Structure formats: structure tokens, C-alpha cells
Amino acid sequence: MTASPDLFAFVPDSVVIWDDRGRVKAWNPAAVALYGWTVEQAVGAKVEDLLGLNPAHQTEAVIERRNADGRPLLIQxxxxxxxxxTLEIGRDVTAQRAVEDQLKRSELRYSSLFQAMAAAFWELDFAPVGEMLRKLKDQGVDDFPRHFDDHPEFVREMMRRTKVVDVNDTTLSMFGIGGREHLASSVEPYWPENSSAVYAASVKAAISRQSHYMAETRLRRRDGTEFDALFTAAFPHxxxxxxxxxxxxxxxxxxxxAQADLRRLRDEFAHAARVSMLGELAASIAHEVNQPLAAIATNAAACLRWLSREEPDLARAIGLTSRIGMDSQRAANVIARVRNMASKQSAAYGPLSIRDLVDETLLFLRDELQGRQAQVVKTVERLNVHGDRVQLQQVLVNLIMNAIQAAAPGHAPRLRLSATDCGDEVEIVVADDGPGLTASPDSLFTSFYSTKPEGMGLGLPICRSIVESHGGRIDAANLPGAGAAFTVRLPVSGAIPRSEAMDLT
Structure with a gap:
């Protein structure tokens, strides 16, 4: 086997030859580069001193070694x-194995995440659908969305061509699939006919190079029952x-x-307020505490849902419980304030920042605004007045709720909220984009007069009473085109320290 060392000079892998006594006889340049010992240092040395022990009776293996500097190596x-x-040909696979190990860890993390998420995840093969779309384009069809709308059967065929590669365990549970052996080969059985438009919209998003798509829809379990679902799709290029x-x-x-229960609960509160009208004071209390009570009911229901989950979300429950406490305190403040007004006790007047007042009111109504998808355009200057915080918040709550309810059916409300400096007065305007006022402004501020079937006719009269007790006035008017605006004018206070308020819009 003995060969000239020059024979191995251009071999890219390390070549080491040693005799039966373990003395190195050949050590090529690649071995020098790999292990760090020069030819002069290696030839004649004990191979065990340089490379360590080698597996006996093996012809190929990946073994651990160290170079002259002590750096660990993996050698194939x-x-x-x-x-x-004995002739040994070795190759350094340290970096390769590190990459392979990293890839295995990454795949393990992905697999763990895929299986552990509470959401149902589907890995799909979309390639057959892509082929369908290419053939459609070859036939001269350029407007895919219109073709989908005109040919619903084509959409169902795309569903049948969308192959299921893998799903997580949550999918099996959510869709009532006993095991993977019962999983359909395509997604079509899980999509009701009425939900085809959402699937078509997701395909439109994919071919228009959007990064993702999200929509609420109805999906079908294996037993045929349907459920409401939030469907999301990611389209990495x-x-x-x-x-x-x-x-x-x-x-x-x-x-x-829960949202339906909340709406039903609010209707019940409104009915209870109407039938319990035992005089203007009792009705006023019922009217004013409706908002905090509804917020308490909303937060309590949400809190119970988070606590009833398989893994209770304590952080969310604690946050909701804190908001319940704040809303209950707000209801108590309303009742105490009405009692004080009846007994002619003075309100808690003090310096107020209009911006802080507006921000706190929007925060109080956040669930209502989000539930109705209301858009609030806020332009509030940094101004100050002298007044009772709870009373002025009551005015803003009533005006904003009226603006929300003025929106046309099926349209998201759009509100414009502004506060400007008008010399000796601060002018606060709450405007909506609804159909406008159908009654004279004077009648709107008359007790027990309401243009809403469920209205008690107390909100605006109470607002006027509060504003006038602060030395101001309130007016209502239709806007050019559409919508109505309620304007509150309050006298400007003296110099008050100004605070930074968070911007909710």
C-alpha cells in the first residue's frame, strides 16, 4: 500500500498513512490544513498522539477529533x-452536521408549534389549483375574479383540487375528525356552498400577490354541522x-x-328602564347607569369565557376584572351625582383638561365603538375648563352614543369629534354622518321626547341641564349634505397645568 506522499498532494481530503506500530508515514497538505500539524511534525509521530484512537475493524465512520489547537472536529x-x-481518508463535516442539527431543531420547533397551537392549521398543496389557473389563462381568461363569480362550479373544483398535506391535532378536534385516516384528501367537504365566495376571495388574494388573507365565514364539520370561523391564509412567495x-x-x-347574548341583555336593560319609570329621578338613574352596567356585563361574560378555557388566561381575566371594578365605580358615581342634584348639593367642580376628558370617554366607550366598527376622527386642542368630570363625561357619552346610533343600517358609523378655542369659550362638537335631525332642536331637549322607538327621552335634557349648570349652552343642527352636529360651549377656565393624554385614534 505504500505510496509516494506526492501522490496525495492534490487530493482535497486529508490522507494519513501509518504502519502497524502506529507511526505516521504520510501526511498530505489537506491533513496539514485540517489538523494543524505540519508534515515534519506529523511524520514519524504516533498517530494516536495526533488523532486519537480509531475504531477497529471499521471501514467508514463519523468520529470526533480535535486539531492541534484543541478545536473539536467531526470527521467522516x-x-x-x-x-x-492503514490508510485513512478524512473529510471535515463539522459545519455540515451543525447545519443539519439546526435544521432538525427548526423542524422540531415548527412541528411542536404546528401541533400545540389552539388554532386549527392546515398544510395544503395548492399546485393543482395553480395549474387550473394557468390553463384558464391560456384559454384567454384574464379577469379571474369575474370568472369565479360567473362560474361557482369552478370554485368548487378548485376546492377539490386543493390537497390536504397535513393538519394539527386541533384541526381533528375542531372539525370532529376521529383520526387522520378519516381526513378528506381535499378541503372541499369542509366548505359549505354559502362559503364558496370566501374561498374564491382567498384565491384572488393569492394570485394578486397579497401576503395574507383573513375573513369570517362558515365551515363544516365532518358530521355536517356548521360553525362560525375566522379563516386566515398566508401566501409566502x-x-x-x-x-x-x-x-x-x-x-x-x-x-x-356572546355578542348576541350581549345585544339581548342590552335590550332587556332598555325594557327594564322603560317599565320602571317611577318619576324623572328614578328614570334618570336607570338611563345613566345603563352604559356602565352593559360594560360590566360585557367584561364579566368575557372574563368567564377566558377562565372557562382549557388553559385559563389569568392575565386577561385580571384585566377584565379591573375594568369591571372601574365600571361599577362609575355607576356608583352616577347614582351619587343624581342624588346630590336632587338634594341640591354642589357638584365636584375642578380644573379639567378637555383632551383628557375626551380620551377617557373614548376609552370608556371602546367596546361599543369597536363592536359597531365606528370610525372616530378626533381633533382636540389642548384646552381647559372648570367643571365636574363625571357630569361632563356623561354629556360626552350621551352625545357619542347618539351619533353612533344615528348611522344608517348596514353602515359603520363615522364620528367627528373636535374641541377648539373660541376666545372666552371652548367649543366641543360631536358630528355624525347619519340622515340628520328629523325634529326641531328645541323638542330634542324636552324631557321624555325621543325619536328612537326604544328611547326614554332623557339623555339630551340631562345633557342640557348639566351644560347649563356649568355656565354653558348646547345646540343641535343639521349639517350640509348629511349628518347632524351637537355643539357644546363651555366657559374657559383659568391657567391649569396641562397633562399629556394618550391618543386613542
Whole structure:
């Protein structure tokens, strides 16, 4: 086996030859570069001193070694033995193994995340749908969205061509699938006919190069029952090019049911307020505490849902409990204030920042604004007045709620809220984009007069009473085009320290 060292000079892998006594006889340049010992240092030295012990009777293995500086190495080695000599050809695979290990860890993290999430995740093969779309384009169809609308059967066929590659365990539970052996090969069985438009919209989003798509829809379990779901799809360019698609589904049935319960609860509160009208004072109290009580009911229901989950979310529950306490205190303040007004006790007047007052009111009404998808355009200067915080917040709550309820059916409310300096007065305007006032402004401020079937006719009269007790006035008027505006004018206070308020819009 003995060969001239020059024979191995241009071999890219390390070549080491030693005799039966373990003395190195050949050490090529690649071995020098790999292990760090020069030819002069290596030749004649004991191979065990340089490389350590080698596996006996093996012809190939990956072994751990160290170089001259002590750095650990992973060597993929091949041995050939004969004629009293051993030849070893070695290659450094340290970096390669590190990359492979990192890839395995990454795949393990992805697999763990895929399985552990509370949402249902589907890994889909979208390539057959892409082929359908390419054939459609070859036929001269350029307007895919219109084609989808005109040919619903094509959308259902795309569903059948969307192959299921893998799902997590949450998917099996959410869709009532006993095991993966019962999983359909395509997504089509899980989409009701009435939800086809959402699937088509997701395909439109994918081919228009959007990064993701999200919509609420109805999906079908294996037993045929349907449920409300939030459907999401991510379209990474590199994955979509290979036909890979990842979608997520969240069951929102409980959330929508809770919202329906909340609406029903609010209706019951309104009915209770109407039938318990035992005089203007009792009706005023019922009217004013309706908002904090509804907020308490909302937060309590949400808190119970978070605590009833398989893994209770204590942080959310604590936050909701804190808000329940704040709302209950607000209701107590309303009752105490009305009692003080009846007994002619003075209100808690003090310096107030209009911006802080507006921000706190919007925070109080946050759930109502979000639930109705209301858009608030706020332009509030940094101004100050002297007044009772709870009373002025009551005015703003009534005016903002009226503006929200003025929106046309099926349209999200749009509110404009402004506060400007008018010399000796601060002018606060709450404007909506509804149909406008259908009654004279004077009648709106008359007790027990309401243009709403469920209205008690107390909100605006109470607002006028509060504003006038602060030395101001309140007016209402229609806006050019559409909408109405309520304007509150309050006298400007003296110099008051100004505070920074968070911007909720």
C-alpha cells in the first residue's frame, strides 16, 4: 500500500498513512490544513498522539477529533488496511452536521408549534389549483375574479383540487375528525356552498400577490354541522411558487354567541328602564347607569369565557376584572351625582383638561365603538375648563352614543369629534354622518321626547341641564349634505397645568 506522499498532494481530503506500530508515514497538505500539524511534525509521530484512537475493524465512520489547537472536529473517515499499513481518508463535516442539527431543531420547533397551537392549521398543496389557473389563462381568461363569480362550479373544483398535506391535532378536534385516516384528501367537504365566495376571495388574494388573507365565514364539520370561523391564509412567495400553502382556522362560535347574548341583555336593560319609570329621578338613574352596567356585563361574560378555557388566561381575566371594578365605580358615581342634584348639593367642580376628558370617554366607550366598527376622527386642542368630570363625561357619552346610533343600517358609523378655542369659550362638537335631525332642536331637549322607538327621552335634557349648570349652552343642527352636529360651549377656565393624554385614534 505504500505510496509516494506526492501522490496525495492534490487530493482535497486529508490522507494519513501509518504502519502497524502506529507511526505516521504520510501526511498530505489537506491533513496539514485540517489538523494543524505540519508534515515534519506529523511524520514519524504516533498517530494516536495526533488523532486519537480509531475504531477497529471499521471501514467508514463519523468520529470526533480535535486539531492541534484543541478545536473539536467531526470527521467522516474511510479506512483501508493491508500490507502492514492503514490508510485513512478524512473529510471535515463539522459545519455540515451543525447545519443539519439546526435544521432538525427548526423542524422540531415548527412541528411542536404546528401541533400545540389552539388554532386549527392546515398544510395544503395548492399546485393543482395553480395549474387550473394557468390553463384558464391560456384559454384567454384574464379577469379571474369575474370568472369565479360567473362560474361557482369552478370554485368548487378548485376546492377539490386543493390537497390536504397535513393538519394539527386541533384541526381533528375542531372539525370532529376521529383520526387522520378519516381526513378528506381535499378541503372541499369542509366548505359549505354559502362559503364558496370566501374561498374564491382567498384565491384572488393569492394570485394578486397579497401576503395574507383573513375573513369570517362558515365551515363544516365532518358530521355536517356548521360553525362560525375566522379563516386566515398566508401566501409566502417562495412557498406559493412550490404550491405550499398554510391556512389557519379559529372557532369564533362562542364569541358571536356572546355578542348576541350581549345585544339581548342590552335590550332587556332598555325594557327594564322603560317599565320602571317611577318619576324623572328614578328614570334618570336607570338611563345613566345603563352604559356602565352593559360594560360590566360585557367584561364579566368575557372574563368567564377566558377562565372557562382549557388553559385559563389569568392575565386577561385580571384585566377584565379591573375594568369591571372601574365600571361599577362609575355607576356608583352616577347614582351619587343624581342624588346630590336632587338634594341640591354642589357638584365636584375642578380644573379639567378637555383632551383628557375626551380620551377617557373614548376609552370608556371602546367596546361599543369597536363592536359597531365606528370610525372616530378626533381633533382636540389642548384646552381647559372648570367643571365636574363625571357630569361632563356623561354629556360626552350621551352625545357619542347618539351619533353612533344615528348611522344608517348596514353602515359603520363615522364620528367627528373636535374641541377648539373660541376666545372666552371652548367649543366641543360631536358630528355624525347619519340622515340628520328629523325634529326641531328645541323638542330634542324636552324631557321624555325621543325619536328612537326604544328611547326614554332623557339623555339630551340631562345633557342640557348639566351644560347649563356649568355656565354653558348646547345646540343641535343639521349639517350640509348629511349628518347632524351637537355643539357644546363651555366657559374657559383659568391657567391649569396641562397633562399629556394618550391618543386613542
Amino acid at each position: 473517515a474511510i479506512w483501508a488496511r493491508g500490507a502492514g499499513e 417562495e412557498g406559493l411558487a412550490q404550491g405550499a400553502l398554510l391556512v389557519g382556522v379559529i372557532d369564533i362560535s362562542d364569541r358571536l354567541s
